Amino acid sequence: MTERDDRDDVDERVIAPLRRARLEVDDIHAARMAVGIEAGLDAPAAAPARPPGRLLGVASVCALAAAAAVAVIAMRGAAQRTAHVPRPVELAPYVYVGPGAESARLSPAARLSVPVGAKLRASAGTAVRLTLVGPGAVAASTVDGATELVLEGGLLLVDFDHNADGKLRVRAPGAVVTAVGTLFAVDASDGRTRVAVMRGVIDVDVAAGRRRLVGASAWAPGDGEAGAGPIPPVLAAALVEHDVSPSPPVGDYVVVDERSLGDPPLVARVASGSRVARNRPAARAVDQAPPLTAPPEAPVPVPAPPLTRAPEMNAPAPPPTPVSEAEALYVAAEAQMRAGANEQARATLRELVARHGGDPRSEAALLDLARLSLAVGAAADARRFLARMPDPTRDRALVEPARHLRCRVHVAAGDMAAAATCLRSFRGQHPSSPHDAEVLAQLAAITDDCDRARPLLDEYLRRYPTGSFAAQATQRQRQCRP
């Protein structure tokens, strides 16, 4: 390669993407940093010049500094003016960990953020319970007695107890949602805001005015004067799942030291303001939300801590441990599969399952056996192998692929009713799955009823306009036009 080629390579693969990156600061971000700066400037002069983060954690200083946030928002001409000084509110995230399905509250924070595919549940006071689906972040404060959630991105599912005192508002890009006691969702996952209410009433304030939505309906400010439509099935499933999920535990919270969770992490990061994240161990945790069918009081047992990475993260394998026979068998089976010796691989995997049924690797073996069976058209065999796996699997990395494979087996077996149920449930449980485009396409394709297919087709074309099913979806959409 010549020097000129090298130059072009760096230009194209390093410089150009960085130049394309959007580097603007939004008002919320600017306001939050202003809080930190004001707090820094107000800190006692005796404090050391730096290490970083010397300044935060002092509640009184933060309260003073919050005024700066208001000033910043006002000066930048933010669409939603805050007339009164907001006070931070603690969001109390919680997870379900341990073989006994114990629940744990994590260190409370004023802001929660979750990466792609992650999900975190939290409560704000006694009246608000939320689920945040990443990538996204939400911060909380009170203004004039109302709890205010600032949704910076992601999908937020909220239930709000209208019998409790106070109001609840959610500020999202381009809209402010006021809840009047309800179960609702605000989706700001792709830069646009969409709202849906399943139960109760919400008011949505946008630049053009106020819009009232009653359950069960959905609307996007971008739709303008268009009427509210039905809640997309996936979102409805997510709302139901949120609704039936366990309530936050009571008692003392636990602080999870991020170092115990490995690097690179993570499924969820809890950071109280940008500075605090650096000043104390940030609590990081995986939300083990139960599947839709689980009763609220019975959170699903999951592996004990330390909490591991989400499958979506494609994180590297954990440090090597002494090789067990089960592991050796699995490694052998993997090598056989790579070499295309599937019959041998099947025999090895069967041996693993037979001899080490209690080993976590037996789940992976069953999944591989099901895959191999499906690949040769033996859907019934695949179903039998999958039936031997718990749902969710003990190994979290297998939960999503196993559920996806179950749906594929139904499709392959021609059991379309079961497939539709499975695919819908899958989308509710794994809204950020890498298989989502395929699943949504399958779901739309097997839904004969135009009324039910239309929202699926719309969603597919909105989310995956260049997807492989786009042409078919457009054609079907035309056929299904009312």
Place this chain on the structure above:
Amino acid sequence: MGSGAVTVARVHNAVRDAAAIGGGDDVALVAAARAGDRRSFRELYLRHLDAVYGRMTRLVGPVAERDDLVQQVFIDVYQALPRFRGDARFSTFVHRISINVAFEHLRRRRRSNDRNQPLDDIELDRLVAAGASPEVRAADREELARVFRQLAALKPKLRIAFVLVAIEGMPLAEAAELVGAERDAVKQRVLNARRALSERLARLDRAAARAGGGG
């Protein structure tokens, strides 16, 4: 070549413009801020925030500490106001502090052998085009993550010189003044950074080819 130069100029001008909105008024605001007027300092913060934030993002990446560092810059600026005599533009003063803060951070990271800081997914997502399809956004996010991982491998001085000159299109003389080095030294750092990046990209390609061939 033409369009590349235009892009370079646009990026550089954007950085400078953002820093110099109402540049003449900075003087009055600085004077008031030096006298303890917080409102004037807030105005200065708003004027220069976009530029500092953008540059800090390029310099350290969309990592968890980035916002902290931006805050640190403005705290340092405020504390250094008494030393600002107005010989240079206020924006230059601010950016010199930005670069010092970024350099210290990068050096600390390097010393602690922690070069591969995890990138913040949310911040990464903010950097990609809004309104694009989820697939495009995911691809852009992944591309940027790769870019920042490459930059993280550079020595702090090389990274800073590369960002200022190669990415932002800053003239060598101006970059040299900002980092407090000779023009030729900055030029050499940019070249070294390019070479290092090029070698890393080639290594990555070879590894990918091997993986592809093996799988």
